[in-house]
């Protein structure tokens with residue numbers, strides 16, 4: 357087995373060129389220019405970095421503080437909130453469970469999932485389990501759901517810009533994601549011992565439509581560039597990283613690529629530090645049929661999914677099996 361990868365591993369040189377951030381201030385100032393810059397970054401990297409995202413800082417801080425307090429609880433207390441066999445959709449997924457698709461070693465992380473709350477009797481409740489909430493941390497529920505809500509709204513704004521870039525109506529995504537099976541993931545990567553097998557998060561693609569990621573300024577996140585080389589994603593402090601997931605890649609016939617990414621282990625001097633990040637996986641409504649957009653089919657880019665329309669929920673289930681969550 358090859359030695360575990362670290363941020364400074366000589367055997368695995370990474371490029372240092374940074375993705376140029378796009379300021380969310382452009383959203384209101386010049387929407388077309390904003391959409392063009394964002395779309396160009398997605399088309400090139402599958403990723404964009406957004407500065408001035410406008411999310412309420414106290415909302416982020418409160419949710420992060422609660423997540424840190426939860427992960428600091430004793431293992432047996434935390435494990436009460438693990439629901440094995442349910443796809444890890446809610447509550448805790450303990451350290452050592454999730455593995456990247458096809459990976460031999462498990463990821464070096466634990467995480468907490470929060471999903472959408474729907475009223476009693478709503479037809480989508482069959483797809484969305486009830487949230488679970490730890491009683492040990494006061495305010496956890498309201499803070500975490502506040503963060504879910506804030507990211508859900510921001511995600512829908514970003515999708516308007518993606519719709520503009522793709523020359524769909526600006527509101528194209530609105531009724532397709534408004535009750536999406538989206539998930540907020542509070543991630544904790546503990547300090548990494550020198551002899552740890554595996555990496556913090558093995559190379560993978562995200563399953564969903566787009567992912568909004570806060571907290572990636574602690575080094576380690578890398579994307580696999582079109583030439584096969586790994587590129588550090590080093591966002592400025594506080595910036596939001598956004599990437600395209602497999603569902604949007606499929607809908608757009610790969611015009612917007614779902615890029616492979618991973619989180620490598622820290623360099624020796626940062627090994628003793630934990631890493632916290634908070635991806636929000638924005639999903640389609642469960643019954644949305646993912647069918648290639650006709651405008652993305654050309655002689656150079658024929659339909660890659662002809663006759664393979666799949667419901668968002670079925671696609672999700674297929675993929676969760678592959679990452680050992682069900």
Ligand SMILES: O=C(O)CCC(=O)C(=O)O
Pocket residue numbers: 541543557562569571572577617618619633634635
């Ligand atoms: O922790 C990160 O920076 C990225 C996490 C990630 O890619 C994921 O959970 O899908």
Ligand SMILES: [Fe+2]
Pocket residue numbers: 560561562617
């Ligand atoms: Fe990811």
